[in-house]
Every structure is written in C-alpha cells, then in structure tokens.
Amino acid sequence: MTAYRTLDPEGVKHFLAARRDLAERLGGEAQDWTVREVSDGNLNLVFLVFGPSGTLCVKQSLPHVRVDPDWKMPLDRTAFEAAWLRRIEPLAPGLTPAFLDFDPEQFVLTMECLNGFVTLREALSKGADPIAPSRILGGFVARSAFLTSYxxxxxxxxxxxxxxxSGNTTLTRITVDLVLTDPYREHPRNHWLPALDADVAAMRADPRIIARIGALQERFLTTPQALLHGDLHSGSIMISDRDVRVIDGEFSLYGPIGFDCGLYLAHLAVAHAATNDVARKEALTAAIRTFWRTFCSDFLYLWKTQANGAxxxxxxxxxxxxxxxxxxxAHFISGVFHDAAGFAAAEIVRRLIGYAQTSDFDHIQDEQSKADRQRVALSFACDLLRDAPADIDAFTERLRQDTDLPSTTSPETT
Amino acid sequence: MTAYRTLDPEGVKHFLAARRDLAERLGGEAQDWTVREVSDGNLNLVFLVFGPSGTLCVKQSLPHVRVDPDWKMPLDRTAFEAAWLRRIEPLAPGLTPAFLDFDPEQFVLTMECLNGFVTLREALSKGADPIAPSRILGGFVARSAFLTSYxxxxxxxxxxxxxxxSGNTTLTRITVDLVLTDPYREHPRNHWLPALDADVAAMRADPRIIARIGALQERFLTTPQALLHGDLHSGSIMISDRDVRVIDGEFSLYGPIGFDCGLYLAHLAVAHAATNDVARKEALTAAIRTFWRTFCSDFLYLWKTQANGAxxxxxxxxxxxxxxxxxxxAHFISGVFHDAAGFAAAEIVRRLIGYAQTSDFDHIQDEQSKADRQRVALSFACDLLRDAPADIDAFTERLRQDTDLPSTTSPETT
Known part of the structure; x- marks a missing residue:
C-alpha cells in the first residue's frame, strides 16, 4: 500500500513509468514524455501525456475541491468514475474515452487522451453545429440508460x-445540495447579478416552484431506473471533427433517466437564452428536438429488441x-420527459444563481444585457417548474417565447 | 470456519451449549433443555428451546425449499432476516422478537421465543378481534417505513x-416470480380449483389487468422508498393476549411502502371473502380501515416531528x-395507497391461483361453495387491478359489493 500523494507532472511520469502497459503505449522512456496539466473542472487534477508512440490522459482525485482547498472531499470519486467508464464503454462503444487503468491507492484513472477535442460548451460558443452531437448524445443516453435498466x-x-x-455519496451530496436544494434557500454558496434579486426572491416565494422542486428531490433519490452519468452538461462532452466522447462519470448513480436528459437539454436551453442570433437560436431549438427524438426512438428500439430476460x-x-x-x-417515456423538463429547469436555475455557474453568458460585456439574458433563462426555468410542458414541442415553444427579448435591449457582442 | 450442517434437536442443543450468552438465558445444562421443532413456513427450520430459566427461538436456513427439496435455494436469507431484525427492532420496540444472535457460518438466527403466541391468520380463523392488531400493525408499518426512508x-x-x-436477490426473485409474474402466465407452479378456470382465463385476457401488473412490477423494483418487511401477511404476524410481534423479515428489501401495506390489507380482504358471517365481515372491514388510518396518521405525525436532517x-x-x-x-400518502391497492390485489390473486396458497378457505367443505368464495375474492382483486380505488372507503365498499354472495350459495361451516 503506497500512501496517497498528489501528482505533479514529474509524479505522473514516475507513476506511468512503473506501469509497463501504460508506458508501452507512450513508447520510449520517461524522459521522452511530455506532460501537460489541463485541470479544468472543480474537483480533480487532469494531465495529458504525450510519448513517441502514443498519448494518455491521467486523472487524479484531490482531497478537496480544486478551486477551494477548504472544502474537503473524499478521494473515492475517481473509483466511481472508473467503474462507470468500465460499465458504459462496452454499451456505447466509441462514445467514451477508452478505459486503460485504475489505481485504487492513488485514485488515479488512466484513459484515452482526447487531445484535439474541445468541450461541447466551447465548441457551441464558437458556433459549432449543435444538431449532430445532440443526435449522438440522444443515442448515448438511450443506450447507457436502457442497457443498465431493469x-x-x-x-x-x-x-x-x-x-x-449507491456508495457514491460524496458527489450525490453535491447534486442534492447544489442542484436540488441550495438555489431555493439562503446559502453562502449562491450568487447572482444584483439585477436578478427580485427574480430570485419571486422564484423562492412561488409555492408551485417549491412543490415541484420537492417532487424532483424525491424522484432523484427514490427512482433508480438506470445508471446515470449524473453530470451530463456540455462541459462533460468532448467533440472533435469526427467524434464525440462523454467524460467525467464521477457523479454516476442509479437514478431517474430524465436526470441525464434534463441536464443535457438545460445546457442547450442556456446556450439558446444566451444568444440573440435568430439562426443560432433555431439551430439550438432543432438540437433540443433532435436529442429528445433520438433518445425516444433509440430507447424504444432497444426495448423492442433487447429486453430478453428482463x-x-x-x-x-x-x-x-x-x-x-x-x-x-409510451407512458414510461412520457414520465422520463416530465422528469427531464423538471431537472432541466433545476439545472438552469443552479447555473444562474448557484455555486458552479455556466460560462455561456460570459461573452456579454454589458452587465444590464447580461442580466436581461440571464433573467429570461431564469424565467424559462421557473415556467417549466410552475407548469410542466406536455412534450418536447411545448418545451421548445416556451423556450422561444420566454427568451425572445426585444432586440433593442440586447446591444451585445454575439 | 465450520461447514454448514442442517440442525436437528440435538444439534440445536450442541449449537446453544457452545454459546455462553445463549446458554445462560436457558439456564441449567443442555440435558435440561427441551427442543421442539415448529418449522411451518416454506423455507426454514424453526426450533423453540425451553430451559429452566428461559426460552429461545432458533431459525436456520435450509439449502432448499422445505417442502420441495428439489427447489434449491442459497442460505443467505437468514442473514437478511437478521439484518432486518437488528434494523427494525429499535425503531418499533416490542413489535418484533428480540434479536439475540446470528451465526453467519451456520446461517442460524437466535431470537426471543414466542411461545404462547399464534399467527394472526390462525387467530383470525378462530374469531379473534382483527381491529386491535390492525391498529398496531398500521403503526408498525408507519414507523418501520418512515424511519428507514429518505x-x-x-x-x-x-x-x-x-x-x-439489494443483495437479497434470492427472496426478491420469489416475490417477482410468485407474486408479480407467474399468476399472469402459464406456469406449472400455478394451481386452482377447476371451477375457476374461466375466471383465471378472463383475468389473463384483460389488457387493463395486465397493464396494471406491469406497472406494479416496475414500482416494486424501481421505488426504494423504505426498508420493507417484504412478506407482511397474517402468517408473518404473531399475537398473544397482550402482544403483537412481526416475524420472518427474510424477504426484506428497499421498495415501495405500499407493498407492505398492500400485503396486510390483502389478507384481511381474503379473510373477509372467506366468511359469510355478516358481523365478521364488518369487523374485518373495520380492521382494514383501522390499519390504513393508523398508518396514515402515524406516518404523517412522524413526518412532522422526526424529519430532522432529511x-x-x-x-x-x-x-x-x-x-x-x-x-x-398528502400526495405521497395517496401514492402509497394507490400502490397498496394494487399490491393487495396481486397478493390476493397469487394466494388463490399461485404456488403458495392461503388456508383461509380450508374450512369450507363443499368444493362448489369454496370455489364461489374464491371467485368473489378473485373478482375483487381483478376489480382493484382494472380500476384503482380512490381511497380506503372505496376499497372497503368494493370489497363489500364484490364479495356479497347470496346466502343460498353458501351452505358452509363458519
């Protein structure tokens, strides 16, 4: 048993050099390898390693939140990510990084290096097509959910x-608190633009919204339909010219399938609210429909063809x-949609006023314009929570209506 | 590690003599002890042991179904029963046997001896008051469910x-198959009186009934609201002049709270259908209402007073x-009732036409009369499955109507 030590680039070389299979993938010797730290999320260290004949990605849990060393956190989350990856990779071939190794003493997960990929969020912010990856993601959620379900x-x-x-309590706690609880109460982790004060107060005072959040909390904890990714936002998806990979399964748990669907829809909806480009809004709306329709048709196809022994x-x-x-x-799929619309709303709310916010609005220089766009996004989310949409068409129609700011109020840089 | 050996009365003495704490409860020496085998259920050996200063109950898993040695079965169910007992005893003091010891190598559970108790089923068949124990059971289910819930x-x-x-797969498999699947398909384990042939065929051909059974299967496996007893029929409840004890927690699992409620209601409803004594029917109807109302009020009281930290x-x-x-x-409680009515119906059906039938109709000598009474019970269950009752009053009113046989068809011995 080797005591846990936080890796640095030299430590990564030392770690890999001691593991023949991994070292052979890189080729050459440790002095021939280049290590680049690309830690970006809130929780972990991530290194890309380049050798003469191959590349690797090395991810290690930190004993605290990366950006807040006072927020202590158990190390076992990488074990759950590794287990998720090993479970899902064969079910959705080519849509996750390839699993290579997990070291349970150092909490180090080694996998395929996604050099040349960018996050879907970054790609979308630069105008990438949202429809093709949404079709792939709809299929991914259908396969990973159906094939791990009863x-x-x-x-x-x-x-x-x-x-x-069910042992992944540390990160499930983050979801329960940051996504499903904190935004609806006073908490020092929340923050928002002062111009949104009245909107946040109105949201918290709306009994229908609070009741729906209560129901979503219950669904999240007591509906283990399938193995979820658990954090399927556009920063957990990497894309290249040709490929899509779903990463960061450390929040994985058994839960309601609509949770994964809802998080993905939320981030398309936020991107929609954050732009005033009409063609872009239409593309994002089409991507939302494409994601959902692909999910439905793929899930139902699997159900009709691969339910043996269930x-x-x-x-x-x-x-x-x-x-x-x-x-x-059909009733089951409707229930997934009902859950998805609710969880999408909760995700939008928490990305606007909670601890870990989204960068989708960062391009808007003028604070008033930024607040206006965030307000319409918040308004859309509250609308979803107050009164659940019947189907995906109602969802996109409300998104269009709720986020349709008059152009005079939007002198921004898109 | 001692290899597993099936106990006989001498083996029980040997087992207890080697365990000082248990031997001291009995007092004297092994030759002073009397061992009486009382194995009665389908799955285990049960011995009552009497010593000069105390008594014990010793229960051991068999590697097969007791009444069918060809039906092999893993031994670990006693471990789940022991875990259930240790979890529930402090939550519902005095309503389970006291846990004393569990031997994980011999799969032997030792607990309080319930000498002088009879099963609630036996007591009811002899005319015991059903209302007082139903009030206690309503409180038991409320406490055990609420206090193990989220x-x-x-x-x-x-x-x-x-x-x-979730590891209790062996006995969960029995519930999934015997309660929720087999009665709705051809299976050699099913059997019923020939006079019910047309009724069984009609039930299986009714799309609404099949759809409801499908929904109940899904609820059972994907709704872990609380730790259930999992087999709460009137043979799993022991009563004496003064006390009630819930035994046999080997089917325990996290599931929908309405499953425990439904099984208890089913056995009161079967007792109701099995008698033509009007006063007895009224007492059983009152017991059904008492159980449900006590469950609701106790569950809500706990929710308002003991939800700290949830x-x-x-x-x-x-x-x-x-x-x-x-x-x-209130919506949650309504959902529990909806589940309970459905699971009650499924339990009634399986006790009439499935593998492990109930003895409630054994007192009826005439086969035609017996079939008539079983038919009204089956009819009530099918009615519940076709069209869910809104509340407990609708449930008891349907029970009254569906099982109200003209007295001319019931020349039986009650």
Whole structure:
C-alpha cells in the first residue's frame, strides 16, 4: 500500500513509468514524455501525456475541491468514475474515452487522451453545429440508460451495480445540495447579478416552484431506473471533427433517466437564452428536438429488441395485451420527459444563481444585457417548474417565447 | 470456519451449549433443555428451546425449499432476516422478537421465543378481534417505513442499507416470480380449483389487468422508498393476549411502502371473502380501515416531528410554501395507497391461483361453495387491478359489493 500523494507532472511520469502497459503505449522512456496539466473542472487534477508512440490522459482525485482547498472531499470519486467508464464503454462503444487503468491507492484513472477535442460548451460558443452531437448524445443516453435498466436484464444483474453506485455519496451530496436544494434557500454558496434579486426572491416565494422542486428531490433519490452519468452538461462532452466522447462519470448513480436528459437539454436551453442570433437560436431549438427524438426512438428500439430476460413488461406476460405494452412504454417515456423538463429547469436555475455557474453568458460585456439574458433563462426555468410542458414541442415553444427579448435591449457582442 | 450442517434437536442443543450468552438465558445444562421443532413456513427450520430459566427461538436456513427439496435455494436469507431484525427492532420496540444472535457460518438466527403466541391468520380463523392488531400493525408499518426512508434522515444514512438489502436477490426473485409474474402466465407452479378456470382465463385476457401488473412490477423494483418487511401477511404476524410481534423479515428489501401495506390489507380482504358471517365481515372491514388510518396518521405525525436532517421536503426549503408541503405529503400518502391497492390485489390473486396458497378457505367443505368464495375474492382483486380505488372507503365498499354472495350459495361451516 503506497500512501496517497498528489501528482505533479514529474509524479505522473514516475507513476506511468512503473506501469509497463501504460508506458508501452507512450513508447520510449520517461524522459521522452511530455506532460501537460489541463485541470479544468472543480474537483480533480487532469494531465495529458504525450510519448513517441502514443498519448494518455491521467486523472487524479484531490482531497478537496480544486478551486477551494477548504472544502474537503473524499478521494473515492475517481473509483466511481472508473467503474462507470468500465460499465458504459462496452454499451456505447466509441462514445467514451477508452478505459486503460485504475489505481485504487492513488485514485488515479488512466484513459484515452482526447487531445484535439474541445468541450461541447466551447465548441457551441464558437458556433459549432449543435444538431449532430445532440443526435449522438440522444443515442448515448438511450443506450447507457436502457442497457443498465431493469428493462434490459433480470433484476439480479442490476443489484450489484445499484449497491456499488449507491456508495457514491460524496458527489450525490453535491447534486442534492447544489442542484436540488441550495438555489431555493439562503446559502453562502449562491450568487447572482444584483439585477436578478427580485427574480430570485419571486422564484423562492412561488409555492408551485417549491412543490415541484420537492417532487424532483424525491424522484432523484427514490427512482433508480438506470445508471446515470449524473453530470451530463456540455462541459462533460468532448467533440472533435469526427467524434464525440462523454467524460467525467464521477457523479454516476442509479437514478431517474430524465436526470441525464434534463441536464443535457438545460445546457442547450442556456446556450439558446444566451444568444440573440435568430439562426443560432433555431439551430439550438432543432438540437433540443433532435436529442429528445433520438433518445425516444433509440430507447424504444432497444426495448423492442433487447429486453430478453428482463422482469419488467415481459412480452410473454403481455401476449394478450400488446397494445397495453405499447401504452405502458409510451407512458414510461412520457414520465422520463416530465422528469427531464423538471431537472432541466433545476439545472438552469443552479447555473444562474448557484455555486458552479455556466460560462455561456460570459461573452456579454454589458452587465444590464447580461442580466436581461440571464433573467429570461431564469424565467424559462421557473415556467417549466410552475407548469410542466406536455412534450418536447411545448418545451421548445416556451423556450422561444420566454427568451425572445426585444432586440433593442440586447446591444451585445454575439 | 465450520461447514454448514442442517440442525436437528440435538444439534440445536450442541449449537446453544457452545454459546455462553445463549446458554445462560436457558439456564441449567443442555440435558435440561427441551427442543421442539415448529418449522411451518416454506423455507426454514424453526426450533423453540425451553430451559429452566428461559426460552429461545432458533431459525436456520435450509439449502432448499422445505417442502420441495428439489427447489434449491442459497442460505443467505437468514442473514437478511437478521439484518432486518437488528434494523427494525429499535425503531418499533416490542413489535418484533428480540434479536439475540446470528451465526453467519451456520446461517442460524437466535431470537426471543414466542411461545404462547399464534399467527394472526390462525387467530383470525378462530374469531379473534382483527381491529386491535390492525391498529398496531398500521403503526408498525408507519414507523418501520418512515424511519428507514429518505424522509427521516440524510440519504447517506440510507445508502448502506439500500446497498446491503439489494443483495437479497434470492427472496426478491420469489416475490417477482410468485407474486408479480407467474399468476399472469402459464406456469406449472400455478394451481386452482377447476371451477375457476374461466375466471383465471378472463383475468389473463384483460389488457387493463395486465397493464396494471406491469406497472406494479416496475414500482416494486424501481421505488426504494423504505426498508420493507417484504412478506407482511397474517402468517408473518404473531399475537398473544397482550402482544403483537412481526416475524420472518427474510424477504426484506428497499421498495415501495405500499407493498407492505398492500400485503396486510390483502389478507384481511381474503379473510373477509372467506366468511359469510355478516358481523365478521364488518369487523374485518373495520380492521382494514383501522390499519390504513393508523398508518396514515402515524406516518404523517412522524413526518412532522422526526424529519430532522432529511434531504426531502425539508421545512426550511418549504418555509414559503407550508400549504404545498402538506399537499406533497398528502400526495405521497395517496401514492402509497394507490400502490397498496394494487399490491393487495396481486397478493390476493397469487394466494388463490399461485404456488403458495392461503388456508383461509380450508374450512369450507363443499368444493362448489369454496370455489364461489374464491371467485368473489378473485373478482375483487381483478376489480382493484382494472380500476384503482380512490381511497380506503372505496376499497372497503368494493370489497363489500364484490364479495356479497347470496346466502343460498353458501351452505358452509363458519
């Protein structure tokens, strides 16, 4: 047992040199390798390593929040990310980094290096097409959710993963607090532009919004439908000219499938609210529809073709009720959408007024304009929480209406 | 590590003599002890042991179904029963046998001896008052469910139990198959009186019933609201002149609270359908209402007084929405009732046509009369599955109507 030590670039070389398989991928010797630290999120150290014949990505848990060393945090989250990656990679081939190694003493996960990729958030901010990756993501969520659910296998095959991932309490605590609780109460971690004071106060005073948040808290903790990514925002997705990879599965847990869907939709909606470019808004709206429709059709296709051995909704039991089987499946998908709209709203709210905010509005120089755009995003989220949209068309129509600022109030730089 | 050996009365003495704490409870020496085998259920050996100064109950898993040695079964179920007992005993003091010891190598659970108790089923069949124990059971389910739920504590406190009990796959498989699947398909374990052939065929051909069973399967596996007993029928409850004890927690798992409620209601409803004594039917109807009302009021009382530290529906978040908090709580209780009515129906069905049937109809000598009474019970269950009752009054009113046989068809011995 080697005591945990935080890695630096030299430490990364030392770590890899001691592991033949990983060293051979890089080629040459440690002195031939280049290590670049690219830590970017809130929680971990990340290094890209370049050798004569290959590359690697090395990720290590820190014993505290990276940007706030006083916020202590257990190290085991990398173990959950490694387990998520090993579970999901074979179910969605080519859509995650390839898993290479996990060291449970140093909490170091080594995987495929995504050099040449950028986050989807960065790509979108630079005008990249949002539709093609949204189609891929809809398929990814459908596959990873369906194939880890009770609909795809006997419950005995789900039980060990349910047990294991229920241990991911540290990061689940972050979701429960930062996404589903803090924005709706006074808390020092919250912050927002002063111009939004009245909007935040009105949101917190709205009983329908609070009731919906309560219901979402309950759904999140007591609906283990499938193994979720748990943090599927546009910074957890890397894209290149040809490929998409979902990264950062450290928040993984069994939960409601609509949570992953909702987080992805939220970030497209935030990008939509953050721009006043009409063509861009239309592309983002189309991406929202594409994501959801792909998710639905892929999920239903898997359900009809890969449900062998499952205990739920088995075709043999339903041999006298094929129409009802279709109805139950449609009802299930409707429930996922209902959850997704709620969790999307909660994610938008927390990215506007909570601890970890989004950079989507950073391009707006004028604070008044920025506040105006954030207000319409907040208004859209509150609208979703007050009165759930029936379907994806109602969702995008409300997004269009709620975020349609008169152009005179938006002299910004997009 | 001592290899597992099935106990016989001499083996029980040997086992206890080697455990000082247990031997001291009995007093004297092994030759002074009397061992009586009382194995009665389908799955285990049970011995009552009497010594000069005390008594014990010793329960051991068998490696097969007791009444069907060809049906092999892992031994670990006693470990789950022991864990359930240790978790629930302090939450519902005096309502379970006292836990004394668990031997994980021999799968032997030693607990308080309930000599002088009889099962609630036996007591009811002899005309015992059903109302007083139903009030106690309503309180028991409220306490055991609420205090193991996310409403009573931070989710981190639930996670280890959720993980542990999700390993109870052997007995959960029995519930999934025998209660929620087999009765709705051809299976050699099913059996029923020939006079019910048409009723069973009609039930299986009813798309609404099949759809509801599908939804109940999903609720059972994907709604871990609380730690359930998992098999709360009237044979899992022991009563004496003064006391009630809930036994046999080997089916325990995290699941929907309405499952425990529904099983208890099912067995009162079956007792109701099995008699043609009007006063007895009224007493059983009153017991059904008493159980449910006590469950509701006790659960809500605990929610208002013992929710400190919980993540769901926290009063601080709802400080601006106290009315909505009450509404959400009432909505939750309604959901438990909806589940309970469905699971009650599934339990009635399986006790009439499935593998492990109930003895409630055994007193009826005439097969036609027996079939008539079983038919009305089945009819009531199908009615609940086709069209969910809104509340407990609708439930009991349907029970009254559906099971109200003309007395001319019931020349039986009650």
């Amino acid at each position: 609909f795809a296998q006997p419950f005995e095959a789900v039980a060990p993963d349910l047990a294991f991932f 205990d739920l909704y088995t075709p043999t039991t339903f041999s006298n009720a094929p129409h009802e089987l279709d109805t139950l499946r | 409403f009573a504590q931070p989710f981190e406190a639930v996670a280890p139990d959720l993980a542990f009990f 993540d769901l529906y926290t009063p601080t978040t709802f400080s601006n929405a106290p009315h909505e908090l009450d509404t959400l709580r």
